Amino acid sequence: xxxxxxxxxxxxxxxxxxxxxxxxxxxxxxxxxxxxxxxxxxxxxxxxxxxxxxxxxxxxxxxxxxxxxxxxxxxxxxxxxxxxxxxxxxxxxxxxxxxxxxxxxxxxxxxxxxxxxxxxxxxxxxxxxxxxxxxxxxxxxxxxxxxxxxxxxxxxxxxxxxxxxxxxxxxxxxxxxxxxxxxxxxxxxxxxxxxxxxxxxxxxxxxxxxxxxxxxxxxxxxxxxxxxxxxxxxxxxxxxxxxxxxxxxxxxxxxxxxxxxxxxxxxxxxxxxxxxxxxxxxxxxxxxxxxxxxxxxxxxxxx
Amino acid sequence: xxxxxxxxxxxxxxxxxxxxxxxxxxxxxxxxxxxxxxxxxxxxxxxxxxxxxxxxxxxxxxxxxxxxxxxxxxxxxxxxxxxxxxxxxxxxxxxxxxxxxxxxxxxxxxxxxxxxxxxxxxxxxxxxxxxxxxxxxxxxxxxxxxxxxxxxxxxxxxxxxxxxxxxxxxxxxxxxxxxxxxxxxxxxxxxxxxxxxxxxxxxxxxxxxxxxxxxxxxxxxxxxxxxxxxxxxxxxxxxxxxxxxxxxxxxxxxxxxxxxxxxxxxxxxxxxxxxxxxxxxxxxxxxxxxxxxxxxxxxxxxx
Numbered sequence: 001x002x003x004x005x006x007x008x009x010x011x012x013x014x015x016x017x018x019x020x021x022x023x024x025x026x027x028x029x030x031x032x033x034x035x036x037x038x039x040x041x042x043x044x045x046x047x048x049x050x051x052x053x054x055x056x057x058x059x060x061x062x063x064x065x066x067x068x069x070x071x072x073x074x075x076x077x078x079x080x081x082x083x084x085x086x087x088x089x090x091x092x093x094x095x096x097x098x099x100x101x102x103x104x105x106x107x108x109x110x111x112x113x114x115x116x117x118x119x120x121x122x123x124x125x126x127x128x129x130x131x132x133x134x135x136x137x138x139x140x141x142x143x144x145x146x147x148x149x150x151x152x153x154x155x156x157x158x159x160x161x162x163x164x165x166x167x168x169x170x171x172x173x174x175x176x177x178x179x180x181x182x183x184x185x186x187x188x189x190x191x192x193x194x195x196x197x198x199x200x201x202x203x204x205x206x207x208x209x210x211x212x213x214x215x216x217x218x219x220x221x222x223x224x225x226x227x228x229x230x231x232x233x234x235x236x237x238x239x240x241x242x243x244x245x246x247x248x249x250x251x252x253x254x255x256x257x258x259x260x261x262x263x264x265x266x267x268x269x270x271x272x273x274x275x276x277x278x279x280x281x282x283x284x285x286x287x288x289x290x291x292x293x294x295x296x297x298x299x300x301x302x303x
Numbered sequence: 304x305x306x307x308x309x310x311x312x313x314x315x316x317x318x319x320x321x322x323x324x325x326x327x328x329x330x331x332x333x334x335x336x337x338x339x340x341x342x343x344x345x346x347x348x349x350x351x352x353x354x355x356x357x358x359x360x361x362x363x364x365x366x367x368x369x370x371x372x373x374x375x376x377x378x379x380x381x382x383x384x385x386x387x388x389x390x391x392x393x394x395x396x397x398x399x400x401x402x403x404x405x406x407x408x409x410x411x412x413x414x415x416x417x418x419x420x421x422x423x424x425x426x427x428x429x430x431x432x433x434x435x436x437x438x439x440x441x442x443x444x445x446x447x448x449x450x451x452x453x454x455x456x457x458x459x460x461x462x463x464x465x466x467x468x469x470x471x472x473x474x475x476x477x478x479x480x481x482x483x484x485x486x487x488x489x490x491x492x493x494x495x496x497x498x499x500x501x502x503x504x505x506x507x508x509x510x511x512x513x514x515x516x517x518x519x520x521x522x523x524x525x526x527x528x529x530x531x532x533x534x535x536x537x538x539x540x541x542x543x544x545x546x547x548x549x550x551x552x553x554x555x556x557x558x559x560x561x562x563x564x565x566x567x568x569x570x571x572x573x574x575x576x577x578x579x580x581x582x583x584x585x586x587x588x589x590x591x592x593x594x595x596x597x598x599x600x601x602x603x604x605x606x
Contacts, residue, residue, distance in 0.1 A: 170435075191495070192493065
């Protein structure tokens, strides 16, 4: 029998898309449509799929998007040149540089070169700093922002809870900790950031009211690591061998879903949990960037 | 009998001052002395004392310092104007705006207006973001940087330990967490950030290998909250009534020192622990700012 404790990321993402669509209509009325550019370097197959999905979502919501595809051998300098042009293009409000970039290009350098005002991915250090400082004026990275919305929409209590985050990456773990530790509504959690060097990681997990797995290890979180009734969010996307699958592999998360679901109060499926939220937050960030670029106050979206 | 488990902040700060003095000599030789300006608004008595101490330390090490004192009724706009001038003054490498500012001035606005390259306090969101992202190119806030040096100089193991930080302020708690969670030498800790909304804060403290108190509550950390052998760092500065004292009050930290000392492996006295380190890190940051402004690589200090 199916358990009724799923946090359905597709449903929540669609609610956010509907709100974003209303924002796009308001923006078109006030200043023209938001514009988002995707920059992809090389032909990484996962990147092609991700950019394609994001582009389709833009089209559905009325956001004007374009893709710039550069060859694998593009130099860092060439990429910086393109970003410089995009930074001053008034029709473009958001710039997304699809990671991973080829190894000869520094992601930190590239992410820092995107104008903070067009940094809809929230990776620029200025936006990261604002996030940690509790300044709500910046952009928040899409995946942790999406996890936060999953918690809010599923009415998970956050204030005063013990949150354990597995993984201290710059894309998920660290900004996730920054979001949930703030002295503000839907935050105020006691956050512990665990990682590959953590001792007794099981014990940390066992005391978590909310356990967020972004550690990049297939099915790392086992049933005995989860407190009964805990809310479990699985951010992981790992490809493991599967001889029964057509392409010889399958995607699994960081959580041993079938076993953990029985113990968790709420749990995200994977796929269908965090993934759809990342795109939803990206498009919402793009409407925010467009409003800001046109000197519109965020309250134009409050209707 | 006096216990021999003190981390002497004065001794360690003096070691850092000696290194800074060597840096100042190298800078004078290469490009002229580092210049630091203190901006104080109003006549807060603690601020007068702090700025005076910092100025004396500058003098001792050969850093050229100046104080700009503005009246309490200075407007935010006037202060921003002064910061704008200091930002482009080539003789000034570091700008310190002494907090607290009068209530009609936004500290966040003012700290963001200081050039990130002269932000020797490490409060600018760009520097905060770099810190969280693990980019070592920025300035680190002086108090948590000083605590970090206390741990390193006292040979406290950090890698893989459980660190519990009490207090999530922007000046200490949050940047402290950012420093210790990094995937790098003298870091790699599992960090939990506790605060006023934390449930069972005693239990969190009891599992800490390193307990850092920056919660602003006099003698908050009691003996029964400390694991035997833990390293306890007291960042607190609280004034409490004391009828036996001349001015009717005394300064105490966030740790109930006499009782906790018996249980701790190592502990900072207060005063004489973290306080001297804050100044030491400020002056070191100023030499870094001066070197950067003159296009000198940090390795000129490695001699």
